[in-house]
Amino acid sequence: MNKDFYQFTINGLDSQPISMADxxxxxxxxxxxxxxxxxxxxxxxxEKLYKEHKDNGLVVLGFPCDQFGHQEPGSSxxxxxxxxxxxxxxxxxxxxxxxxxxxxxxxxxFLKKELKGLLGGRIKWNFTKFLIGPDGxxxxxxxxxxxxxxxxxxxxxxxxxxx
Numbered sequence: 001m002n003k004d005f006y007q008f009t010i011n012g013l014d015s016q017p018i019s020m021a022d023x024x025x026x027x028x029x030x031x032x033x034x035x036x037x038x039x040x041x042x043x044x045x046x047e048k049l050y051k052e053h054k055d056n057g058l059v060v061l062g063f064p065c066d067q068f069g070h071q072e073p074g075s076s077x078x079x080x081x082x083x084x085x086x087x088x089x090x091x092x093x094x095x096x097x098x099x100x101x102x103x104x105x106x107x108x109x110f111l112k113k114e115l116k117g118l119l120g121g122r123i124k125w126n127f128t129k130f131l132i133g134p135d136g137x138x139x140x141x142x143x144x145x146x147x148x149x150x151x152x153x154x155x156x157x158x159x160x161x162x163x
Contacts (some may be wrong), residue, residue: 005136008107010063010094013076018092020107020136026059027158028132029151030111032099032123033062034071035082039127043087045148049155050091056159057134060091063108065099068126072096099123115141133158 006021031046050060064079066072074082076095083089097105100122104112111130112121115138129142131154140154 003136004110005132005138008110010061010097010105010107013064013080013093013095015076015095018094023059024136025134026057027053027134027155028130029058029060029148029155030107030130030132031060031062032065032097032108032126032128033093034065034068034126035074035079036071037068037126039125039144040071042127042148043083043089047087047089047091049148049152053152053155053159054091058155058159062089062091062093063099063105064093064096065123065126066096067098067100067123071126099128111138111141114138131155131158 006024008020010018012018029049033043034040046060050058064072072079079093079096083093097108099105099108112123115130125144127144129146129151131139131151133139139158142151
């Protein structure tokens with residue numbers, strides 16, 4: 001079990017704390033999101049993955065981020081409204097965070113250290129995805145260009161390990 005992963009807490013869009021420890025035994029797909037990005041349509045695929053597999057232990061976690069081209073300018077309320085009205089998002093979403101730089105959220109500092117991408121320890125763009133196993137181990141990093149449907153084959157074997 002990767003105890004490091006379970007030490008992190010985020011604040012949901014509703015300002016309530018969400019502990020990663022609450023997801024022990026679950027497979028997670030962590031995604032930095034934005035409402036005004038060329039990849040925003042991936043919300044639809046993320047929600048589809050979540051709905052299809054949540055009963056088998058998948059949790060998708062969205063992390064709105066405004067560090068790439070000012071593509072997530074809204075408040076928590078505006079982000080919630082956009083996600084609900086346009087994509088019927090039901091998976092948990094955090095308050096807006098930074099994923100790069102010295103003020104990057106500690107969870108993202110951890111993820112980037114564990115799974116370096118093409119830019120080493122940086123996130124290249126919105127909708128970068130991290131797959132976390134049921135024991136809290138970071139498994140794989142996917143680029144913005146990877147569609148959620150292409151990740152299903154990586155998720156399914158992990159679900160049999162989930163509670």
